[in-house]
Amino acid sequence: MKCLLVFYSRTGTTKKIAESISTEMNCEYEEIIDTKKRKGRFIGFVKSGFAATREKLTVIKEMQKDPKLYEAVILGTPIWNKRMTPAIRTYITENKERFKSVAFFCTMGGKGGPETFESMAKLCEKTPVSTLAITKKEIKSELHRDEIKNFSRQFISSV
Template identity: 35%
Template structure:
């Protein structure tokens, strides 16, 4: 088991790109949330915006990895109509009792990232150990590497601090 699990949802591939880069930097396991119902085309885009605006969770496939198996969970979502994605909302509602520590990130075409991160933290009922919001244009142009590396470094420091604070096991 790796020290961290990154769970993300991505409709267009932007959040996936950021999550996969972060997983490489952190040496983390990764879990992509999958919709029960596809979100292709204009109808999928409109449904996504509507569900985001209404703060509705979406039907998602059962995850393959269990968050209780990891000391850190990193949650990543796109910003939809100023809100977290409906699949991420569903995942947090289903799994939040199993989260130990959370870090949060979001990708956005326009604005709203800070509000989404605050909403995610509230829904998790946990203060995040680290947060990051990225603009879609930065991710698509591969100009997000420095921000992603700084976020990964912050997580590595926190993970190291936690390992150092853990009681040492001494044989009897």
């Protein structure tokens, strides 16, 4: 099955998980680049969190892969203020008509997974075939490896 994984990551955690999932599922992946500056304590944390709360869109770099050419798209984002990031919100808004089937994953401190998946499903206008919320603690203790395997199994059996 041909699937595409698309993700945004500000500090690399979601990227690391995206790479593990794409290896496990043998799928292509592409990173979303937010053109807005998001580094630093004030701009990176406070302003970015505020933008997520306000459900703001941003400007993302042009993507190379067309989701329409894939049977399913896996969308990954960090959680910001219990919400999806502006970058993934923008990607979904710009591409949702091109999705056949979707799955979601997120990385987080520990709060906001269900709410975020619910709003991503609403925005995509699709129910995800599988979801995966990973905490930093789970990554540290290597628990995420089994979770990725379960997510992949559920994804493959549902698409």
